[in-house]
Amino acid sequence: MKITVIGAGNVGATCAESIVRMELANQIVLLDIRDGFAEGKAMDMNQTSSLHGFHSKVIGVTNDYKATAGSKVIVVTSGLPRKPGMTREELIGTNAGIVKSVVSEALKESPDAVIVVISNPMDTMTYLAVKESGLPKNKVIGMGGILDSSRFKYYLSEAMNCPVSDLQGTVIGGHGDTTMIPLTRMASYQSTPVSNYLSKERLEKVKSSTMVGGATLTGLIGTSAWYAPGASGAALVASIINDQKRIFPCCVYLDGEYGQKDICLGVPVVIGKNGWEKIIDYNLNDSEKASFSKSANAVRSMNSVLSDL
Secondary structure (H helix, E strand, O other), X not given: OEEEEEOOOHHHHHHHHHHHHHOOOXXXXXXXXXXXXXXXXXXXXXXXXXXXXXXXXXXXXXXXXXXXXXXXXXXXXXXXXXXXXXXXXXXXXXXXXXXXXXXXXXXXXXXXXXXXXXXXXXXXXXXXXXXXXXXXXXXXXXXXXHHHHHHHHHHHHHHHOOOHHHEEOOEEEOOOOOOEEEOOOOOEEOOXXXXXXXXXXXXXXXXXXXXXXXXXXXHHHOOOOOHHHHHHHHHHHHHHHXXXXXXXXXXXXXXXXXXXXXXXXXXXXXXXXXXXXXEOOOOOOHHHHHHHHHHHHHHHHHHHHHHHO
């Protein structure tokens, strides 16, 4: 079994490290365009095997797609990271060309692979991957909702002073500061609504903190976050490789679901060995439906930039 991670930067390397420590495949290929960069990251990771007790091997390569042949999953993290003050939308021009190229090259060697997109702006890059790859729609998955939901649960746990593991919370819609939709109405603490424990004002603060969670980290550390994005990507890969059938909020191609067509947006889906298998209907109320429609309109606006490139 082989898994490929394209892009050996902070997110890609962290994702690869999480995958190797979970031993999801005997080979994890880490590819980057910078000479020796992926090789160095791979060597560093492999030197932790006796300490962490894993038996998988990371193989670093410089732009050698032949080494990725036969991959079950290809994780795309390539592209420029966000800088302070930069929106995900501003990344479209540069990252679209990168994502288009790496997906094309990777599929030449692994035509049956499931593609996991982490590159930003993720909704638009996922849509681009669906359109350019020619793969069945279920084989292209954007990771963003998993990350946003992990941040949602983090802020809930901070507000409630309780373990994250006792919370359930989902974020749908676009993976952007103004397009994501933390479903506060459905969030729960040990099967009871979190609204039983938090005031409306406090819950609204959790929601707003979640929505700017990525920008908050970018401002603090000077670039995009990587620990949680890498772990989120690895969790998605694990559900594919192990056919776990986990329900994750992921960016997938919609064809009428949630009232939207010809767009990739975050919705709850069942993840198994063939990619996403089923979209789960959360029966949104009128307010949530309106927010989802607004999110879709914003993502379509971003997608329209692709036609001008």
